[in-house]
Each structure stands twice: as structure tokens, then as C-alpha cells.
Amino acid sequence: MKNKSVIIIGAGVAGIEAANNIAENGYNVTLIEKENLLGGNLKNYAKLFPDFYEAGEVKNNLINKLNSENINVYNNNEITELFFENNKWQAVNSQNQKFLADAALLTTGFTVFDAKRKEELGYGIYDNVITSLEFENMYKTGKITTKQGNIPERIAFLNCVGSRDEKVGNHYCSRVCCINAVKQASEFKEIYPDSQAYCFYMDMRMAGQFYEELYRKSQEKHNVIYIRGRISEAAATLDNKIQIKSEDTLSGLPLKMTVDLLVLMVGIEASIGTNQLASQNEINGEYGFAKSKGLYGNDNITNKKGLFLAGTCKRPLTIPETIADAKAAANQIIKYLNQI
Amino acid sequence: MNYNNFIIPFCLGASLLLIIIIYKFAKWLSKLDKKQKYFVKRNFFSKKSIAAINEVFREALIHRNIYRKNPLLGYMHMSLAFGWFLLIVVGKIEASFYAGSFFEEPWLAIFFKFFAREQANFWVANFFSFTMDLLLLIVLSGLALAIIKRLKSKILGIKKATKHVIYDKIALTALWLIFPLRLLAESSTAALVQNGSFLTGGIGELFSLQFAQNVELPLYWAYSSVLFVFFVSLPFSRYMHIPSEVVLIFLRKWGAKAGEQYSGLSDFEINSCSRCGICIDACQLSFSANINNVQSVYFIRDTRYKKLNDNIANNCLMCGRCTEACPVGLELTLIRQQLRTKTEIAGKHYYDYCENKNNKNKTDIIYFAGCMTQLTPNIIIAMKNIFSAAKVKYWFMDEDKGICCGRPMRQQGFVQQSKDLISKNTKLISKSGAKLLICSCPICYKSFKEEYSLDIEIMHHSEYIKMLIDENKIKLNKSELNIVFHDPCELGRGLNIYKPPRQVLSKIGKIIDTEFSEKDSLCCGGSLANTVIELETQLEIRNKALEILTKSKPDILATACPLCKKSFTHAYKGKVMDIAEIVSKFLYLQNNSKKQEIKEKEIFSILK
Numbered sequence: 001m002k003n004k005s006v007i008i009i010g011a012g013v014a015g016i017e018a019a020n021n022i023a024e025n026g027y028n029v030t031l032i033e034k035e036n037l038l039g040g041n042l043k044n045y046a047k048l049f050p051d052f053y054e055a056g057e058v059k060n061n062l063i064n065k066l067n068s069e070n071i072n073v074y075n076n077n078e079i080t081e082l083f084f085e086n087n088k089w090q091a092v093n094s095q096n097q098k099f100l101a102d103a104a105l106l107t108t109g110f111t112v113f114d115a116k117r118k119e120e121l122g123y124g125i126y127d128n129v130i131t132s133l134e135f136e137n138m139y140k141t142g143k144i145t146t147k148q149g150n151i152p153e154r155i156a157f158l159n160c161v162g163s164r165d166e167k168v169g170n171h172y173c174s175r176v177c178c179i180n181a182v183k184q185a186s187e188f189k190e191i192y193p194d195s196q197a198y199c200f201y202m203d204m205r206m207a208g209q210f211y212e213e214l215y216r217k218s219q220e221k222h223n224v225i226y227i228r229g230r231i232s233e234a235a236a237t238l239d240n241k242i243q244i245k246s247e248d249t250l251s252g253l254p255l256k257m258t259v260d261l262l263v264l265m266v267g268i269e270a271s272i273g274t275n276q277l278a279s280q281n282e283i284n285g286e287y288g289f290a291k292s293k294g295l296y297g298n299d300n301i302t303n304k305k306g307l308f309l310a311g312t313c314k315r316p317l318t319i320p321e322t323i324a325d326a327k328a329a330a331n332q333i334i335k336y337l338n339q340i
Numbered sequence: 341m342n343y344n345n346f347i348i349p350f351c352l353g354a355s356l357l358l359i360i361i362i363y364k365f366a367k368w369l370s371k372l373d374k375k376q377k378y379f380v381k382r383n384f385f386s387k388k389s390i391a392a393i394n395e396v397f398r399e400a401l402i403h404r405n406i407y408r409k410n411p412l413l414g415y416m417h418m419s420l421a422f423g424w425f426l427l428i429v430v431g432k433i434e435a436s437f438y439a440g441s442f443f444e445e446p447w448l449a450i451f452f453k454f455f456a457r458e459q460a461n462f463w464v465a466n467f468f469s470f471t472m473d474l475l476l477l478i479v480l481s482g483l484a485l486a487i488i489k490r491l492k493s494k495i496l497g498i499k500k501a502t503k504h505v506i507y508d509k510i511a512l513t514a515l516w517l518i519f520p521l522r523l524l525a526e527s528s529t530a531a532l533v534q535n536g537s538f539l540t541g542g543i544g545e546l547f548s549l550q551f552a553q554n555v556e557l558p559l560y561w562a563y564s565s566v567l568f569v570f571f572v573s574l575p576f577s578r579y580m581h582i583p584s585e586v587v588l589i590f591l592r593k594w595g596a597k598a599g600e601q602y603s604g605l606s607d608f609e610i611n612s613c614s615r616c617g618i619c620i621d622a623c624q625l626s627f628s629a630n631i632n633n634v635q636s637v638y639f640i641r642d643t644r645y646k647k648l649n650d651n652i653a654n655n656c657l658m659c660g661r662c663t664e665a666c667p668v669g670l671e672l673t674l675i676r677q678q679l680r681t682k683t684e685i686a687g688k689h690y691y692d693y694c695e696n697k698n699n700k701n702k703t704d705i706i707y708f709a710g711c712m713t714q715l716t717p718n719i720i721i722a723m724k725n726i727f728s729a730a731k732v733k734y735w736f737m738d739e740d741k742g743i744c745c746g747r748p749m750r751q752q753g754f755v756q757q758s759k760d761l762i763s764k765n766t767k768l769i770s771k772s773g774a775k776l777l778i779c780s781c782p783i784c785y786k787s788f789k790e791e792y793s794l795d796i797e798i799m800h801h802s803e804y805i806k807m808l809i810d811e812n813k814i815k816l817n818k819s820e821l822n823i824v825f826h827d828p829c830e831l832g833r834g835l836n837i838y839k840p841p842r843q844v845l846s847k848i849g850k851i852i853d854t855e856f857s858e859k860d861s862l863c864c865g866g867s868l869a870n871t872v873i874e875l876e877t878q879l880e881i882r883n884k885a886l887e888i889l890t891k892s893k894p895d896i897l898a899t900a901c902p903l904c905k906k907s908f909t910h911a912y913k914g915k916v917m918d919i920a921e922i923v924s925k926f927l928y929l930q931n932n933s934k935k936q937e938i939k940e941k942e943i944f945s946i947l948k
Contacts, residue, residue, distance in 0.1 A: 117909060120715035166875045168910050233714055
């Protein structure tokens with residue numbers, strides 16, 4: 001009974017957490033990752049909202065548990081096909097190598113919105129327009145500077161880049177960017193208390209535990225200025241600053257401002273792997289995400305027998321939510337393996 | 341005198357028709373604007389009138405344009421219009437010949453066979469009789485096609501036929517009955533007195549004498565009555581296009597042009613619409629988004645019957661595809677713009693900022709990027725590159741954000757607001773002393789060309805780049821890239837610029853043809869002119885256009901409009917680039933091998 005197996009595609013937070021839980025119960029797990037390093041999108045972050053917990057620690061704790069002899073990890077393996085045949089779930093990588101198992105778990109996660117698609121914001125055109133991921137990277141190295149190496153005296157964060165945006169075809173909210181902007185603005189101000197930070201938003205959605213507190217603190221302690229309005233255009237000035245045009249929708253007035261650094265809070269989109277493998281198995285939902293059977297108690301199973309889902313391949317989720325979801329998926333998979 | 345009571349309906353109908361048409365025409369002619377009236381007066385007695393007669397003959401009778409677009413449909417129109425016309429002309433000659441006077445009773449020609457019972461059977465009479473039968477046969481064949489078209493429009497190559505109003509149905513029914521009744525009436529006479537030729541005579545032989553005697557008078561009554569019904573319903577139905585188009589052709593030949601304001605000329609245009617429905621098939625709202633009640637034919641019809649609502653007036657991309665397709669050449673997009681004019685809404689003026697715009701620059705060349713290009717900064721950077729490679733000095737008029745050209749406001753009907761913007765920009769431009777204005781956005785370009793009265797040359801950047809290449813000011817690297825060029829509506833159909841962008845792109849790669857290009861090109865769906873459809877519908881239009889454009893999987897989908905670029909970028913996985921961006925990437929930089937190397941790497945990155 002115990003030699004039953006499961007393939008997990010994607011070794012990010014959800015994939016690793018689920019692998020550990022399933023292996024602890026004595027089943028064989030094949031964990032497949034397309035990149036060299038494990039950890040998925042978690043690798044891109046320095047500290048996590050809302051408590052500034054070290055992202056590296058979360059990642060290491062997850063990876064350290066992978067020692068179980070029931071888990072085989074294959075990194076640098078991009079799965080291009082996933083299907084059920086001869087009573088087995090079969091995953092095929094780009095070298096045509098096959099992995100077989102009794103069940104499959106999709107933890108292919110998300111990718112961030114390509115900010116170049118919003119050409120008017122100047123990403124990829126002007127040096128000092130960066131994405132929230134690049135900001136994290138700078139924070140990791142401890143050097144938040146302009147491309148020219150100067151300390152930014154004014155920085156602006158723009159929310160909803162690629163989220164809640166009909167024009168780019170993403171109507172949904174990515175859920176994590178608001179609080180991430182609050183976190184990054186606070187981090188910035190911790191390093192440069194004399195600089196000014198602005199945050200442009202449509203709504204500040206502080207719906208998680210301690211989010212509101214962090215938001216309040218960012219205003220009271222760090223004097224981050226929140227402006228309700230989207231940025232319509234950004235352009236570089238002769239001295240490489242970024243001039244932004246917006247509307248302060250609370251005062252109803254147009255607004256023009258020059259900042260040293262503009263950070264685009266890029267939203268969450270389904271990853272290519274999510275999109276591809278979900279469509280192959282006809283479980284593709286809205287916006288390229290994978291679709292579970294139902295939200296209430298069926299959120300980890302799909303219309304395909306033996307195919308399970310966990311994490312951000314379904315929708316934008318925070319890291320604690322992803323971990324919880326992975327545990328739930330593991331539970332479902334164990335039940336399933338017991339039955340067959 | 342040749343008289344019978346049955347001529348009364350015909351005479352009454354014809355008189356009423358004449359009175360109504362004269363009344364309507366007089367009203368519309370008086371509504372012509374000053375300029376139009378001036379041209380009418382100036383060219384009334386000139387060669388232009390002869391040219392107009394020629395065109396009336398070709399378009400209103402022969403229907404050459406429809407024939408070119410669809411031969412079967414062309415024959416149908418020609419046989420009905422020209423056939424009937426000849427029936428009248430030949431009939432008149434026949435009647436005059438018979439009466440021995442040109443001033444015979446006006447109805448004699450119409451009911452000739454009935455009155456000319458004792459006509460001697462010599463060769464002239466036979467000739468006329470034969471000709472009239474032949475013409476009647478031609479008309480009847482057109483009628484048969486018309487009936488088939490009604491029942492099964494696809495046979496005549498029309499996907500969607502127009503839905504008609506009640507006047508049309510009455511007139512249509514009468515029209516359909518006229519010729520069969522005439523045929524039967526004349527055949528019954530022919531049966532009695534043998535004055536028919538192959539057709540009427542042939543059918544007459546099938547009638548018994550008794551039968552012919554019984555039906556002859558009732559048939560003439562019926563024939564005369566349907567003529568009455570047709571004549572009286574004509575001015576209120578789509579058949580008003582027959583007389584209206586004739587006057588329209590004259591007005592156009594005399595040089596009357598439609599302007600921004602609705603005028604008497606617009607009345608003639610609206611009434612010249614035959615509601616053929618060719619514009620429905622041309623409309624992307626129809627074939628991409630399944631919206632089938634807003635097309636020009638319905639818009640014009642509702643305007644004519646004073647039932648136009650904003651929903652129909654504003655639900656249009658103003659792409660001009662219907663104008664291009666219209667066999668009568670009606671300026672459909674312009675009429676829609678005229679009717680969008682919102683004179684009753686003063687509107688707020690938000691343009692205080694214009695006051696602060698000043699110009700201290702003296703320059704020969706102005707570059708005007710436009711609001712939309714400001715949202716696609718890669719195009720601006722590319723233009724700056726090109727200017728610097730060509731060593732051209734210029735003033736970037738809206739570098740620090742300029743004043744809108746005014747066209748989006750105009751398209752929504754806010755004429756006064758648009759005029760305010762135009763006058764501000766005009767001042768800035770004329771102060772600079774520039775001789776050339778270069779635009780990156782076709783919308784601004786059309787506006788500068790048509791709505792401004794600037795005394796300088798205006799070019800779109802695709803034309804300007806073409807000129808720089810011709811003058812050897814810039815050189816380009818050739819590559820193996822396959823490029824599809826998408827014609828923006830305002831640049832192509834709007835201003836007839838098809839060749840320059842293609843000539844430029846052919847210096848860089850190979851241009852791949854698409855199913856819809858040049859005059860037939862599709863709208864990207866990003867049009868600013870439609871304020872009714874939702875984004876979802878716009879996206880459907882875009883996706884369909886994109887699917888057609890990228891069928892050949894080109895390396896680059898090129899366009900020359902920031903709005904088209906933006907529309908396509910959001911949906912297309914491949915490269916979408918403005919012509920300026922492509923040129924900038926492929927500039928051959930002389931005397932600098934290092935830079936050239938970097939260039940080649942960049943080009944390689946596009947290929948990837």
C-alpha cells in the first residue's frame with residue numbers, strides 16, 4: 001500500500017509543503033522543479049509582510065524538511081505535458097522524460113505581470129522605473145539607489161499594475177500588492193527616514209491580520225503619503241528623474257510630480273506552466289488560472305480524478321494561505337491514495 | 341382623345357409624386373450652406389453639369405459601382421433602373437410616333453397597347469412593339485433576381501439584408517406588382533387585337549378571347565393602381581434615393597462639399613441611401629461583435645425618419661469601412677460626426693492650463709507626438725533617435741505635455757471645446773514660424789490637416805521617414821524579418837496614406853500581405869469614437885482583427901498609430917511595433933563601427 005506515489009509539479013511554497021506532508025505519511029513523492037533552485041517566487045523576497053519575517057528562513061525551513069527518503073527532487077525539469085494514461089498520471093519534461101505516479105498535484109504557481117505591457121509607465125524604457133521585485137532585490141543587497149547610484153529623495157509606489165485593469169484583461173485583484181507596497185514603503189523609510197515616500201492606490205485593501213496596523217504605522221511613524229489615484233503616464237526628465245502624471249481623486253485635481261524612483265507593484269498572473277498544464281487537462285479557469293472543483297471543501301480537487309491543486313496556481317494567495325492550502329491538498333491526496 | 345377612367349390613379353399618383361419631390365428638393369436646396377450655394381451658382385452652366393449627366397447615366401441608371409462590387413447585384417439594379425428608364429423613353433417615342441405629335445396625352449405611353457388598338461401592322465410598329473417587349477423582359481428578369489434576393493440573400497453574395505420599414509414594404513410590393521401586371525394587361529390587349537410582339541403576343545395567345553375581354557380592363561385598373569401606390573409611397577420610402585441621388589450627383593459635380601455642420605447636402609445624402617445594406621457586411625461591429633442595428637444604413641434611416649437616438653449615433657468606431665464600401669459614395673462617417681454635434685450642451689471648459697503654454701522657440705520643424713503617443717513613449721524615443729541620426733533640428737512641441745489636437749472632442753460632438761484647443765495650438769504653431777509639422781498620431785494628423793487652417797506642410801512620421809530615406813539623410817539595415825503592416829483607419833481610409841509606410845518597411849524586411857489591407861483594413865478596436873460599446877466588445881473586435889492580421893505569424897506586427905499599437909500589444913504574444921520604432925532599431929549608423937555592432941545585437945534580439 002505504501003508504495004503508492006504522487007508527482008508534484010512546482011517546488012515553491014505549496015509544492016514543498018505538500019511534498020513534506022505526503023512523504024511524512026509514507027507515500028513516495030516526486031517533486032519536480034523547472035528552475036535550478038527550489039523555493040519558487042519566495043526566493044524573490046527579502047522580508048514578508050506584515051511582520052517582516054525573513055523570507056529566507058521560511059524557505060530554508062521548508063527545504064530542510066525535504067530530507068525524507070520518500071521524496072525525490074528533480075530540479076531543472078520543466079514539465080510540458082501532464083496526462084492520465086494506463087491508470088497513471090504521467091508528467092513529461094522538455095527532454096521527453098516521463099514521470100509516473102498514482103496522483104498528481106499542480107503547484108505551478110504564479111508569475112508577475114510583465115510591466116512592459118503598460119508602456120505608458122515607462123518600465124524598460126526609463127532607468128528609474130522598477131518593479132516591486134527589483135525593489136526586493138535592492139533591499140536584499142542593502143542598496144536602494146537610483147540607477148545612477150544616488151539615494152532616492154522621493155520614491156513613489158504604484159499599486160494595481162496589471163491588476164484590476166480591464167485594459168490588460170485582468171479584472172481581478174492580486175490581493176498582496178497593497179500590503180506589499182506598505183511593507184516596502186516602510187522598509188524604505190527605515191533606511192532613509194529623510195526621504196519621502198508616496199503610494200498611489202485605487203483602494204488600500206488591508207484585509208489581513210495586522211495589515212491595517214502596518215498601514216497605520218507607515219503613516220504615523222514613517223509619514224508615507226497615500227494618494228488615491230492611478231498614474232496615467234510616467235516620463236523621464238533630463239536628469240533621469242521620473243515625472244508622473246496622475247489625478248488625486250479625493251481632491252479631484254490633476255497631479256504632476258517628479259520622483260527619483262518609481263516602483264510598480266506588479267500583480268499576480270497565472271504562470272505559463274499553470275496555464276499550459278491546466279488547459280491540457282481542461283481545468284483552466286478564468287485568466288489562465290487552474291480551476292478546482294468547488295470553493296467549499298472541494299478546493300484542492302479537480303474534475304480530473306487524481307489531479308489536485310494547491311497554492312497560487314488557482315488564484316492570488318499570501319504565503320500563510322498557500323501553506324495552509326498545501327496542507328489541505330496533502331490531506332486530500334493521502335485520502336485518495338488510501339482509497340485506490 | 342385616348343381616355344379611359346383607369347388612367348386616373350396613375351395621373352393622380354404621378355402628380356402627387358412630382359409635387360412632393362419638388363417640395364422636398366426645394367426645402368433641402370434652401371438648406372445648403374453658403375459655400376455649397378456658391379458652388380451651385382458658379383458651376384450651374386458649366387461643363388460640370390454635362391459631367392454630372394454622364395455620371396447620372398453611369399451610376400443612377402447603369403449602376404456601374406454596384407456592378408463592380410457584385411456583378412449579379414449590379415445586373416439586378418441595372419435591369420430594373422435602366423430597363424425601366426428605357427421603357428419610358430422608348431414608350432414615349434412610340435407614343436409620339438403613333439400620335440404624330442410630341443405633345444400627346446402624357447399617359448398614352450404608359451398604357452400604349454390599350455389605346456393603340458388599331459395600329460397598322462407595319463415594320464416601325466413591329467419594331468417598337470418588339471423593343472418594348474424585350475425591355476419588359478429585361479425588367480422582369482431583374483425583378484426575378486430581386487425576389488430571389490429577398491428570399492435568399494446569400495445567393496447574391498449578401499450576408500445580411502437590411503430590415504425594412506413599412507413604407508418600404510408597401511413601395512416594394514407595389515414595385516414588384518407593376519411589371520407583372522403590365523405584362524398581363526398588355527398580353528390581354530394583344531390577345532384581343534394582336535398588337536403584341538414575342539412576349540405580350542406570346543402570352544396573349546394563351547388567353548381565350550372571352551377571358552381576355554373579361555380581364556383586360558380590370559388588369560389596366562390594377563396596373564394603374566399599383567403605379568399610384570408606388571408613386572405615393574416613393575417619397576417616404578427608400579426609393580426616394582432614385583430622385584435624390586440624381587440631384588446629389590449634380591451637387592457633387594458642381595463642387596458642393598459636406599462640412600462639419602449638417603446641411604442641405606446632408607439631406608440629399610441621407611435620402612440617397614437605397615438601404616442596400618452593403619455597409620452591414622463591412623461593419624466590424626457586425627461581423628466581430630454581432631451588433632446589427634447601428635450600422636450606417638440604420639443610422640441613416642433613423643435620421644431620415646427623425647428617430648435617431650444617441651445609442652445608435654454614438655455606437656460607431658468611425659473607422660470608415662462603410663464609407664469605403666458604400667456604392668453611392670455617401671460620406672457616412674462625416675454625417676455621423678455632423679449629427680453628433682452637441683450644440684445644446686455647453687460643456688465645461690477644462691483648458692485653463694492651455695493659457696500657460698507659451699512658445700519662445702523659433703523653428704523650421706515641429707514634432708507633435710500627441711496624447712496617445714505620450715502613452716507609448718517608445719515611439720517618442722524612436723523619433724528622437726531618428727531625428728538625431730538625420731541631424732535634424734526640431735522643436736518637440738508637446739515634450740512637456742501639450743494641448744490636445746481637439747479631434748477626440750470633435751468626434752464626440754463637442755465642437756466649441758474642440759475649437760478652443762485648435763485655436764490655442766494654432767497660435768503656438770504659427771508663432772514658431774515652422775514650415776513643417778510632423779505628427780506621430782494619425783488622429784492628430786487628420787485633425788491638423790482637416791480641422792486646422794495651418795499654412796505649413798503637415799506630415800505623418802511614416803511620410804517624414806520616407807522623405808529622410810529618399811533624401812539619403814538616414815540609411816537602414818536590411819533584414820530577413822517578415823513584417824505585417826496594419827493600416828490605421830485615420831491614416832489609411834482617413835487620409836489615403838498607404839504607400840509611404842510600406843515603402844519604408846520594405847527597406848527593412850519583407851512585407852507580408854493580409855486578407856484585409858489598405859482600403860479594406862480593419863479597425864484595431866481601440867477607436868476613441870465609440871462611447872457605447874463596452875470594453876469586452878472592443879476586445880472582441882480587436883481579437884478578430886488580430887487573428888486575421890497575424891495569420892502568417894509575422895516576426896513583427898507593424899503599425900503607424902499609437903492607439904493601434906496599444907490595442908494589439910495587450911493581446912498579441914509576438915512583437916507589435918510602430919514604424920518609427922522599427923526604423924530606429926534598424927538605423928544604419930555611419931562612421932561608428934562600435935555602435936553598429938550594438939545595433940546588430942539589438943536587431944538580433946528582435947529576431948529572437
